[in-house]
Amino acid sequence: MLHQLYSGLGAGLYPLLVLLRPLIEAIGGRFAYGIGQRLGRYPEIASVARPGVRTVWLHASSVGEVQAAIILAHALLDTAIDVSIVVSSTTEQGHRLASSRLPAATCILAPLDLPQAVRRALRAVRPDCYLCLETELWPVMLTEVRQAGIPMLLLNGRISQRSFRRYRRIRGFLAPLLDGFRQVAVISEADRERYAALGVPAARIWVCGNLKNDMEARSPDQVRAANRRRLGVDAERVFLCGSTHEGEEEQLLEVFRALAARGPAVWVIAPRHLERLPAVAALLRRAGMAFDLFSALAAQGRRANVVVVDTMGDLADLYAGGDYVFCGGSLVDRGGHNIVEAARWGRAVYFGPHMKDFQDAADTLVQAGGGFRVADARELTALLLAHVDAPDEYATACARAADMAAGQRGAVARQAALVREVLAAR
Template identity: 35%
Template structure:
């Protein structure tokens, strides 16, 4: 009954959802394409194999090592990856080309999810992190499709949100066949929402198993060589309200280090142009990565306005600030810069990655700054002290290496579901 009410409410909201999609298409034209897939029509669906759902770019990148290993271990099984965003779609094609099928996940209405599952007929469904939809999970259970929640994470804030609608989500959580959860604290939160403890394994985060490709590191080294000995810091995955603080910090930093270069990478592509205007308004010379130019001596900012290059740009820097943390967005993946041996800086808002950021902070690999002024001081200190950078960078790499192994545990669990 509760799911029926949810489906009715979702149906009544469809006009508003479509208006929102039109608005997003106006801001980012890629949203205007492939609408039929959002109604489970079309798409490159490869049936009777493995289905993976990764909502957007970050989840697609996190899923990549798992997908590559599934392709290697089960060459007889086709893989289809669904996502929700054009940027996620672009990332999937960039990572795998034609090796996997791909489509958008339809809206969470029972008849649309049934249509998708009839086309997919998957042996197993693997959902990355916490992208759960009540009708999707219910229709998988009805069709006898085992659902794995991979690299599962659940912040205290998200858990509280789910508790407010527990009447709707408890059956969804209880229907999951296996949850490969990142930490014990998150396992407790999942259990409180209805996941059976026997259906959970604390595997750790597969993001610890990140290994940058050698060709990517070579590309970064070539790019960095062009810049010479300039001190370089990166502000990655930034959100609205952060860029202004970062640019002010960089303006002040330039008084001490006149040749310092900031690599500024907004989280969402629809903000690329507005952030470029902020850089211009700040009176800072800039080069846009999408235009292929190289920063001249008079350019203080490289705007990372391309998709799929964040790790390569991290590898070009001496110090990394991870965005979504000076404003209350909860932070982003701290492990990528740590795995590359960079000292990591974060704002105070880390609620999406508390366990990982605490682990890095405790090892001396991550430093939390309160605001833009503190960010400026921390960047200046690190850029001026090579030994301090090396200590923090080595600590981060050690944490990453010590916590690897989650991917193999996850693959073993998926393999067990494929045998049934």
């Protein structure tokens, strides 16, 4: 009943959006970007289906999922099976990243989850397989794909503890959608348990690890040097804080001040959500700290000792340029973020007590000696300064972080194998 109501409302909304499309495009903004494709109109691709070539539709919502999709797409394109890859995303940043990193794929904006838009998109793409990354559970899309007889796989599946509590309340609505997946590849044992609790048969769930851990740390020394050149640093110590949330920058400011008191230092802040940039800028101005935007460095060079990352998709490589790396969402209760992205470059990682969304990776990195869990900013300051005073000990921790990250790889091979099995059966 709930699904019928959702689908019916969407069907009624579609003609209104078609009618308003010229106005939306005239107004501009993020809702106007690719509005034609969001309505299921893809005249520029017609159909990507070719005789003897299987078409794989890989859906990744935003930048984070697109990074995982890039890894998987390369693995599928390298296989002996002839495949054509279509990558869809729901945001402008995700679409631009996919287009720049996957020239061999067809990159589109995903259709809005409205029956008419989804059906038009399916007619244009005509996929042999639909791959959904993480928790992109769009009811109309999944229903239409299943009814069309197109096999579906959920890959790199993860459900945070916070999301699981919400999903459990609508288990009756989600269970039929999840039942449409032939295989569900999840990141951790905790994810396996949560998907099983939501109704996925245990026999269909595979713990495969995180695709993002297969991001190759290509030429670490060269990537590190390139990022430090872009940041305009040489001997300065770089305190790089990635994926920060509201309430963390205030605490990290005091950590940076303590580090800067020991010698030349640069603070790089990468807020998790770009809409928070004005708030971060206001905080720095109140603190009397000048800053540069990362996007402006190429044109003007660095003029201040603080750099605010105002771009999407750069953080994963930027970690290589840091000396002391903190992973955000952990001093405040946001569940943390992927610490392996930094560890793969041979960077030890500091994080706060709130890492429940990435608990397995955090515990593994701590046990390996390449990660450091702190209770608060005061403890982070003390530990970071201790590492400044013991460079050999810190270098050992960085090497251990790299070893741990190398041991986490292999998810792409396992998940690509699941896709190949489905394609072979087609």
